[in-house]
Amino acid sequence: MMKHLVKGMIVSTVLATIAAGHALADDPVRGGTLITVLGSNPRTLNGAVQSGIVTGYPTAQLFASPLRYDEDWTPQPYLAESWDVSDDGLTVTLNLVKNAVFHDGQPVTSADIAFSVEVIKANHPFKTMFAPVETVETPDEHTAVLKLSRPHPALMLAMSGQLMSILPRHIYGDGPIEAVKTHPRNNENVVGSGPFKLVEFKNGEHVILERFDDFFIEGRPYLDKIVMRIIPDIAARTIAYENGELHMGAFESNPQMVNRLKKVDGLEVTPEGYGAIGPLDWLAMNTQRGPLKDVRVRKAIAYAVDKNFIQKALMQGTAADSRTGIHPDSPFYFREVEIYDVDLEKANSLLDEAGFPMQDGKRFDLTIDFGWPGVKPQVEYVRAALKKIGIAVEVRASADFPTWAKRMGEMDFDMSWDTVFNWGDPVIGVHRTYVSDNVGKGVWSNTQGYANSRVDEILALAAVESDAEKRKALYQEFQTIIADELPVYHTNTLPYHTIYSGKVGNPPLGIWGTSTPIDMTYLKD
Amino acid sequence: MRVLQSLLIRIFYAVVLLTAVLILNFSLMYLAPGDVADTISQSMGGADKEVLDQIRADYGLDQPFPVQLGRYVGRILHFDLGYSFFYNDPVTKLILERLPATLLLVFTAQILALVVGVVLGVISARQPNGIASHFVTMLALFGYSAPVFWTGILLLIVFSLKIPWFPVAGMQDVTIEGGFVVHALDVLRHLVLPAITLASIFLALYSRLARATMLETLGSDYVRTAKAKGLAERHVVYKHALKNALSPVVTLAGLQFSAVVSGAVLVEAVFSWPGLGTLAFQSIIARDTPTILGILFFSALVVIVGNLLTDLVLRMIDPRLRGRGA
Numbered sequence: 001m002m003k004h005l006v007k008g009m010i011v012s013t014v015l016a017t018i019a020a021g022h023a024l025a026d027d028p029v030r031g032g033t034l035i036t037v038l039g040s041n042p043r044t045l046n047g048a049v050q051s052g053i054v055t056g057y058p059t060a061q062l063f064a065s066p067l068r069y070d071e072d073w074t075p076q077p078y079l080a081e082s083w084d085v086s087d088d089g090l091t092v093t094l095n096l097v098k099n100a101v102f103h104d105g106q107p108v109t110s111a112d113i114a115f116s117v118e119v120i121k122a123n124h125p126f127k128t129m130f131a132p133v134e135t136v137e138t139p140d141e142h143t144a145v146l147k148l149s150r151p152h153p154a155l156m157l158a159m160s161g162q163l164m165s166i167l168p169r170h171i172y173g174d175g176p177i178e179a180v181k182t183h184p185r186n187n188e189n190v191v192g193s194g195p196f197k198l199v200e201f202k203n204g205e206h207v208i209l210e211r212f213d214d215f216f217i218e219g220r221p222y223l224d225k226i227v228m229r230i231i232p233d234i235a236a237r238t239i240a241y242e243n244g245e246l247h248m249g250a251f252e253s254n255p256q257m258v259n260r261l262k263k264v265d266g267l268e269v270t271p272e273g274y275g276a277i278g279p280l281d282w283l284a285m286n287t288q289r290g291p292l293k294d295v296r297v298r299k300a301i302a303y304a305v306d307k308n309f310i311q312k313a314l315m316q317g318t319a320a321d322s323r324t325g326i327h328p329d330s331p332f333y334f335r336e337v338e339i340y341d342v343d344l345e346k347a348n349s350l351l352d353e354a355g356f357p358m359q360d361g362k363r364f365d366l367t368i369d370f371g372w373p374g375v376k377p378q379v380e381y382v383r384a385a386l387k388k389i390g391i392a393v394e395v396r397a398s399a400d401f402p403t404w405a406k407r408m409g410e411m412d413f414d415m416s417w418d419t420v421f422n423w424g425d426p427v428i429g430v431h432r433t434y435v436s437d438n439v440g441k442g443v444w445s446n447t448q449g450y451a452n453s454r455v456d457e458i459l460a461l462a463a464v465e466s467d468a469e470k471r472k473a474l475y476q477e478f479q480t481i482i483a484d485e486l487p488v489y490h491t492n493t494l495p496y497h498t499i500y501s502g503k504v505g506n507p508p509l510g511i512w513g514t515s516t517p518i519d520m521t522y523l524k525d
Numbered sequence: 526m527r528v529l530q531s532l533l534i535r536i537f538y539a540v541v542l543l544t545a546v547l548i549l550n551f552s553l554m555y556l557a558p559g560d561v562a563d564t565i566s567q568s569m570g571g572a573d574k575e576v577l578d579q580i581r582a583d584y585g586l587d588q589p590f591p592v593q594l595g596r597y598v599g600r601i602l603h604f605d606l607g608y609s610f611f612y613n614d615p616v617t618k619l620i621l622e623r624l625p626a627t628l629l630l631v632f633t634a635q636i637l638a639l640v641v642g643v644v645l646g647v648i649s650a651r652q653p654n655g656i657a658s659h660f661v662t663m664l665a666l667f668g669y670s671a672p673v674f675w676t677g678i679l680l681l682i683v684f685s686l687k688i689p690w691f692p693v694a695g696m697q698d699v700t701i702e703g704g705f706v707v708h709a710l711d712v713l714r715h716l717v718l719p720a721i722t723l724a725s726i727f728l729a730l731y732s733r734l735a736r737a738t739m740l741e742t743l744g745s746d747y748v749r750t751a752k753a754k755g756l757a758e759r760h761v762v763y764k765h766a767l768k769n770a771l772s773p774v775v776t777l778a779g780l781q782f783s784a785v786v787s788g789a790v791l792v793e794a795v796f797s798w799p800g801l802g803t804l805a806f807q808s809i810i811a812r813d814t815p816t817i818l819g820i821l822f823f824s825a826l827v828v829i830v831g832n833l834l835t836d837l838v839l840r841m842i843d844p845r846l847r848g849r850g851a
Binding site for chain 1: 557558559560561563564565566567568569570571572573574575576577583611612613614619622623678681682685686689692693694695696697699700794795796797799803804807809810812
């Protein structure tokens with residue numbers, strides 16, 4: 001029981017030492033306004049009622065969460081100065097820091113933790129995060145005890161980054177729990193306990209935050225102000241990075257932009273820091289329709305599609321290889337799975353075996369969908385690649401995202417290009433694609449109709465396994481199976497990059513991108 | 526009195542037309558597969574089925590079509606444009622926040638295009654085969670045929686990146702401190718490139734028309750008479766000829782007003798100008814029906830007002846129209 005606590009303390013001491021050493025080398029400077037950018041308009045600034053990367057950045061500055069993570073996936077104290085998981089995994093105790101206050105001066109107490117869990121359970125789209133949490137007990141003002149119905153190791157990541165914003169009950173608790181979703185103070189007069197407080201959110205223009213002087217970590221944040229400009233146009237953002245109008249931006253995935261900005265003096269461009277976001281691109285295959293029911297057909301398709309071409313030519317070298325449903329940066333990633341280097345002979349013989357002989361240069365027809373214009377090259381490439389093995393592919397364009405989402409949600413497709421995020425623990429963002437009780441439940445459910453009782457079993461076990469090594473072994477088996485059965489063919493990571501000017505010290509390059517407090521970021525003189 | 530009467534009739538037709546357009550568009554939006562719940566789930570990074578169902582129930586999207594349409598029309602009749610599903614805000618508030626930016630851009634671009642277009646037209650009409658005339662023709666051809674988003678990005682690359690005179694995006698620099706004048710100048714600096722971009726298409730139209738009508742007028746009898754009287758060339762061109770040549774240009778400008786408003790959508794998208802165009806663009810992508818219809822309503826209103834203004838201006842420059850009703 002003490003093990004976790006002690007470990008946490010040692011790690012934080014070591015880190016503090018490292019941080020101190022680092023500080024000697026390059027002292028953070030106080031003050032300054034950091035100009036950053038959002039690629040679209042946030043629907044809400046309250047991360048307790050909505051996830052997503054655009055909400056993630058402001059919400060992680062406005063609201064503090066119980067934990068935060070370092071770049072090695074180790075939990076660090078934040079609002080909780082220490083924590084403890086009971087041996088049976090059913091009780092998680094959070095010991096809160098004593099000096100934390102909200103932006104209106106009221107103290108952060110265990111009652112706010114209990115309230116926030118309730119709000120998140122009722123409103124947040126990721127139901128798996130807190131589903132096993134039955135009650136939150138508050139023995140005293142600074143102790144919150146989460147009682148679980150089953151062990152839930154995913155809870156640790158779910159208590160960090162943008163996933164668990166702690167809301168002040170005295171402000172957001174003035175109506176029914178469900179009404180927090182549309183609370184007027186989600187977009188104006190937002191009150192949290194994070195390092196920055198809201199100055200102004202002007203729809204379509206900007207979000208402006210300023211330093212919260214009573215932030216509970218002494219001496220932080222370093223910045224006086226953060227401006228988040230809303231610039232949806234990629235070309236305009238590229239020029240703004242290049243001419244110095246923006247100091248920093250995250251979640252940039254356009255290969256042309258990334259490669260262009262890499263050549264600009266004074267700009268740093270890095271793919272580091274998105275492990276927990278875990279964005280993956282893949283070729284989805286409907287395992288309940290026509291020839292795709294046969295795993296040999298799915299394998300033949302994998303043998304015919306050249307991942308290397310997608311990564312090097314279409315993504316222009318910006319994207320990394322991915323082989324399973326778990327992001328390569330995750331500690332659970334297992335890369336020694338079956339891979340499918342291009343082999344047209346093998347592909348052809350698999351299709352023959354499956355009973356689809358070549359007749360007049362053609363075996364059968366399939367369709368391929370895509371949901372946004374950026375991935376049209378990928379589906380056009382798949383069409384050309386599969387022609388070589390006698391599969392005639394028709395590209396089906398969708399008028400817009402909802403049209404595509406409806407097709408996917410109702411499994412009205414043969415193949416589709418898709419991008420799905422891990423969102424921290426595999427329980428939150430990975431299981432949904434492969435478990436059989438989530439078939440056809442809207443976009444980004446198990447839209448492939450994949451069902452394997454062993455996979456269901458493994459994932460159910462992994463969800464409650466408290467031992468990290470055993471858990472890793474379970475996910476290893478899971479990844480081996482899905483790489484062999486191919487409900488989706490994993491091709492590459494979505495190449496999110498953080499772009500920052502040389503003036504920015506200590507940019508957020510942990511596991512959550514900018515969906516994490518940037519209280520340690522500063523502007524050099 | 527007849528003026529007032531014709532105005533009222535026009536407004537009546539506009540209201541009928543607008544209602545029909547709103548109902549038609551509401552129906553079309555309903556018929557399109559998928560809905561705003563899908564885009565909300567997209568902005569959330571995915572959502573469970575029960576969350577999607579909850580969103581649909583919250584916004585009444587699970588109701589049958591006649592009920593949804595009935596509710597919408599009912600609200601419209603009470604001058605209530607409804608609540609934006611995507612932005613969590615009343616549509617009227619969203620639009621009124623964005624309207625000033627669009628009005629500023631549209632009117633600046635329209636006036637810029639008119640003034641510069643007419644000046645260029647007159648210059649080229651005075652020497653139809655001179656170098657200046659050929660230059661104006663080329664400029665017009667270029668402005669008319671180049672897509673606005675392309676012109677916009679080109680201007681950005683030249684005047685924001687290579688020669689950093691103007692900012693890339695937005696309407697103001699929030700880090701600037703100072704009084705009203707400082708802020709006004711800042712907005713003006715942000716306005717230059719978008720206004721030029723939007724004006725470029727219409728400048729082409731107006732300059733060509735001004736050139737043609739000026740050529741015709743300059744060849745007419747009364748101009749020859751004026752010249753024969755010994756009036757100065759300058760006086761003849763600007764006092765006699767231009768006044769008559771101007772009214773077709775102003776008429777065209779009035780007709781083009783709706784085109785300027787719709788052109789603003791693209792220009793705003795390129796320059797992240799925080800106006801109705803950006804909002805329209807994003808609402809369409811998000812399938813946010815109340816917001817889209819609200820913007821449609823307001824754009825129609827802007828066009829109607831623009832047309833009325835055109836009428837007034839025409840009456841000012843052409844006394845013959847003052848007595849007429851229409």
